[in-house]
Amino acid sequence: MADYIQYPYIDKRVRYFDGEFLKDQDFIDEQKYHIDRQRRLDQFLRVSGICDGLTLKTDTNQVIVTPGTALDSEGRQIILSTDSSPINLSGYQSQEVYLVISYQEEQSDQTTDGGLGSSGARRWHEKPNIQVATLGNVPEDSIVLAKLAIAGNGNVTPDLSVRQYSGVRLPSGNLDSGAITGPTLRSGGNSASSLVVIEGDLSVTGDTTVNGSLSFSSNASGERPLLMEAPSDGNHRGDGTQGATGLVYRVAENPPEGDPIFQVRSEGEAVRFFVEHNGWTGSRSNSAWFGGTERDNYFAGKVGIGINPAEEPLHIHSAVGQGLKIAAADKTSIIKLHVASGDYGFLKLGGSNGDTVLRGGDDHTSSFSGDLSVAGTLTVTGNTTLNNLTIDDSATLSFHNNMREMINLWDQRYGIGIQSHTQYFRTAKNFAWYKDGSHHDNELNAGDGTVQMVIKDGNVGIGTNDPTAKLSIASSTDNRAHDFELKNDQGDTVLLIDAAAGQEAKAVLE
DSSP states (O other), rough: OOOOOSSSSOOOOOOOTOOOOOHHHHHHHHHHHHHHHHHHHHHHHEEEEEEEEOOEEEEEEEEESSSSSEEESSSSSEOSSOOOOOOGGGGGGGGGEEEEEEEEEEEEEEEEEEEGGEEEEEEEEEEOOOEEEEOOOOTTTTTEEEEEOOOTTEEEEEEEGGGOOOOOOOOOOOTTSSSSSOEEEEEEEOOOTTOEEESOOOOSOOOOEEEEEEEEGGGGGTTTOOOEHHHHTOOOTTTTTBBBOOOOOHHHHHHTTTTOSEEEEEEEEEEEEEOSSSSSSSGGGOOOOOOSOOOOOEOOSOEEOSSSSSSEEEOOOOOOOOOEEEOTTTTSEEEEEEEETTTTOOOEEEOTTTOOOEEEEESSSEEEEEEOOSOOOOOOOOOOOOOOOOOOOOOOOOOOOOSEEEEESSSSSSSEEEETTTTEEHHHHHEEEEEEEOOOOTTTTSSSSSSEEEEEEEEESSSSSSOOOOOOOOOOOSSOOEEEEETTTSSSSEEEEEOOSOOOOOEEEE
16 A cells, blocks of 8 residues: 655655556655655745735635745645635634634545556645634644634734744754744845744855844834934934934934833843933933043933933932942042942042941931041031031131021030021030049039039139039239239239138228
């Protein structure tokens, strides 16, 4: 019995010689060899899809496919020689379905050779199988002709954007997975029939000449084609004038306002250069250019890093624990803006003797750690807390001319201020003047120094830190001329009080 099976590999072809007795299997094997070689060539060097025709004629509840050619993934040619019979769609109203075509062969031309007693099919009819497939259930090795939307009244609306056309495949040698791989070359299909689409990487060694526009795009992600074209009078410079002479990249049509015109993509993420447009893309108000020997980097409008839209000319929005760092080649961080977890933002200025940090706080205040050297005028609006303040001999410390308490030494109960024609000193309890010594936290303690004067509870003490009368004078030594001396306007002494050690005080009126 004859074997008509087309096996995956055919490695023998018929050899004829004079006087050979031939059987039907010899002729079958002859066909199988040539079919194998043709399909192998189409399978490995071409990609499946529509080659020609196979357009649609729609009517109420039906569709007809016109003649054409397609190629499936096994390299089999699918040829429809005449219009197909009407395909009934009445069972798919108010649905969306796929219309697909696939390879199919059947025996035809049955015959009986009279007295010889033999009969059978004299031909194989390669008759395509056209069928309707629900979404997600497209048969393997079939070619999608269209997606059909069938309305409730039977109106049929075809979507031809799903059609994929045949093309050329370049062998890659990667068959580890068993699948045929390699970069492919196709046309842009119904929407861009003159467009060449390359799936895979393209490496060009040598010069490349393109007559017309060169488009780079990914239809799967919906970007608009990016066209590369030669200079022309219609090309715009960044300042809005025409006649640019450089190479021009542009989009075939403007996207919605705010969408990126040009973007640089990476795997999983995208780094985009947004160029806002308002009708055209060449004005100074919506341009950006980068580097060059005669032009600095330029951005029109506001620049947002990590945020969109930007609220300031430069608006940086980073995640917790990140920020902005500016450094030089021979230094560490020169300027660093940072936001730490659970902390407020701070500005760090690096230096050879350590970092200087300006930090924000809960109560809308700022703290500054490190040394601050100001050459010129330093103006402070608001309250300022300082650990140490050093003013050079040639500098002055000035306060605003408002009448208020200028300096708070602890809080507003301890300060120095200005009121109308008056400078005042404020304390919650005592005033004291000491000579020499050092700071001591205890009340009215001269810190190994000498008490010069104390005002305590309305009493004035001279030489004592505990005045018991409105005026208390204590002599620390009996070598002085007098303990108390009162003179008039002419400088004459009118009252002397002396109190030598161990003796009663003596008052002399003159």
